[in-house]
Amino acid sequence: MSLIDDARDLLATGPLCDSCLGRPVADRSFGLTNAERGRALRTTLALAEDEPYEEPSEPCWVCEGLCERFDELADRALDALGDTELYTYQVGSRVPPLLGENDRLLRVDAGFDPEAGEELGTELNREIGRRIGRRLGADVDFGRPDVQFLVDLEADTVDVQRNSISIYGRYRKLERGIPQTEWEKFDESVEELVAPPFLSAFRGTEGVFHGAGREDVDALMLGSGRPFVLEIKQPRRRNADLSELRAAIEEGTDGTVEVESLAFATHGAIERVKEHDGSKTYRATVDFVEAVDGDAFDDALDRLDGATIEQRTPNRVDHRRADLVRERTVLAIDGSLEDEYTATVEIHGEGGLYIKELVSGDEGRTEPSLAGLLGADATVATLDVIDVEGVDEPFFTPEFRLDRDGAPVSAADAERAAVSDDTPNGAQPGDDILDGA
Numbered sequence: 276m277s278l279i280d281d282a283r284d285l286l287a288t289g290p291l292c293d294s295c296l297g298r299p300v301a302d303r304s305f306g307l308t309n310a311e312r313g314r315a316l317r318t319t320l321a322l323a324e325d326e327p328y329e330e331p332s333e334p335c336w337v338c339e340g341l342c343e344r345f346d347e348l349a350d351r352a353l354d355a356l357g358d359t360e361l362y363t364y365q366v367g368s369r370v371p372p373l374l375g376e377n378d379r380l381l382r383v384d385a386g387f388d389p390e391a392g393e394e395l396g397t398e399l400n401r402e403i404g405r406r407i408g409r410r411l412g413a414d415v416d417f418g419r420p421d422v423q424f425l426v427d428l429e430a431d432t433v434d435v436q437r438n439s440i441s442i443y444g445r446y447r448k449l450e451r452g453i454p455q456t457e458w459e460k461f462d463e464s465v466e467e468l469v470a471p472p473f474l475s476a477f478r479g480t481e482g483v484f485h486g487a488g489r490e491d492v493d494a495l496m497l498g499s500g501r502p503f504v505l506e507i508k509q510p511r512r513r514n515a516d517l518s519e520l521r522a523a524i525e526e527g528t529d530g531t532v533e534v535e536s537l538a539f540a541t542h543g544a545i546e547r548v549k550e551h552d553g554s555k556t557y558r559a560t561v562d563f564v565e566a567v568d569g570d571a572f573d574d575a576l577d578r579l580d581g582a583t584i585e586q587r588t589p590n591r592v593d594h595r596r597a598d599l600v601r602e603r604t605v606l607a608i609d610g611s612l613e614d615e616y617t618a619t620v621e622i623h624g625e626g627g628l629y630i631k632e633l634v635s636g637d638e639g640r641t642e643p644s645l646a647g648l649l650g651a652d653a654t655v656a657t658l659d660v661i662d663v664e665g666v667d668e669p670f671f672t673p674e675f676r677l678d679r680d681g682a683p684v685s686a687a688d689a690e691r692a693a694v695s696d697d698t699p700n701g702a703q704p705g706d707d708i709l710d711g712a
């Protein structure tokens with residue numbers, strides 16, 4: 276069948292707008308809109324039959340005028356966006372089932388494959404999206420865009436969904452008694468101390484803290500800090516100076532919490548910090564009940580260095596947990612006696628090694644242990660984390676970094692730009708030749 280036959284068969288189904296006429300042949304040629312394809316078919320048919328060319332005069336039976344509304348729907352999307360900023364966007368739409376059915380019937384009635392060309396919804400998304408992109412100067416992202424426009428033609432609404440921002444960083448906790456996330460018993464948490472400057476800078480509704488594990492409430496987090504991702508929900512701003520935010524946090528927390536290595540991250544970085552295997556280095560101050568000899572202490576550390584430790588589920592752990600024996604390696608251990616009754620020990624352990632039990636022996640449930648090797652009761656007085664590192668590779672590799680060029684845009688920016696284009700003072704040489712009407 277020729278294109279002329281196609282055009283004749285399609286137009287025989289009833290009055291069609293150019294878009295609906297062109298959509299069943301959307302897979303032919305590139306760089307054309309469906310409306311341009313439709314108009315070309317109509318023109319070609321008029322020439323072939325040597326009939327007068329007629330613009331469609333009756334309403335389109337397939338889309339019922341929807342394809343005339345791309346500009347209006349794009350305007351409504353930009354109104355709904357308001358001053359929300361974005362770098363990337365995507366348009367999704369809900370087409371009334373009746374129109375979807377018309378779109379299918381058009382093909383069936385004209386003898387086409389029912390899935391020929393493009394669906395009405397796809398054209399709608401693309402045509403509205405093109406208009407939004409042109410007005411904003413923003414890019415479409417079919418993965419996880421900053422903003423998702425939802426055009427619901429059945430409910431006649433246009434909604435804006437703002438996807439969250441992820442900020443990677445590492446935190447240090449320099450005061451005991453602060454949990455990582457909100458906990459009734461405590462006045463403040465790392466999350467509550469870190470999130471506010473980000474929430475106001477990005478104008479988000481909520482900050483969710485995702486840590487690479489967590490230290491005990493009474494443990495300090497020192498050294499290079501612990502990796503985390505702060506997720507800012509429904510932000511209206513997309514960019515901020517992270518070094519200023521870092522300074523604001525340190526000022527606001529009186530130095531109890533510090534952050535560093537801040538960077539914009541992909542949404543996938545959340546899973547990454549939560550799931551990536553990490554190993555921790557701890558600093559423990561240890562109290563002995565009996566006096567400990569320096570040589571015996573050094574000898575005990577030598578025997579623990581690189582040792583595989585068998586640990587039954589600790590007594591202090593929730594009794595509903597299964598009682599089982601786990602094997603974990605002491606990757607490195609070093610320490611010194613402060614006096615006969617006190618020592619400082621640094622332990623680099625495989626993920627999941629229970630440090631308090633490695634020191635105390637947990638009534639024989641951990642073997643070997645510092646207390647067991649010394650034959651002296653030993654307990655951990657303070658336990659701080661001084662390093663958290665990824666095992667196979669670092670937590671934050673380049674694939675989780677989100678680098679963006681320039682400033683984000685908003686509908687308000689586009690509006691201002693359009694107004695200044697209309698101002699005669701803003702005219703550039705040569706402008707009068709263009710768009711004279």
Ligand SMILES: [Zn+2]
Pocket residue numbers: 291292293294295296335336337338339340341342
């Ligand atoms: Zn139509």
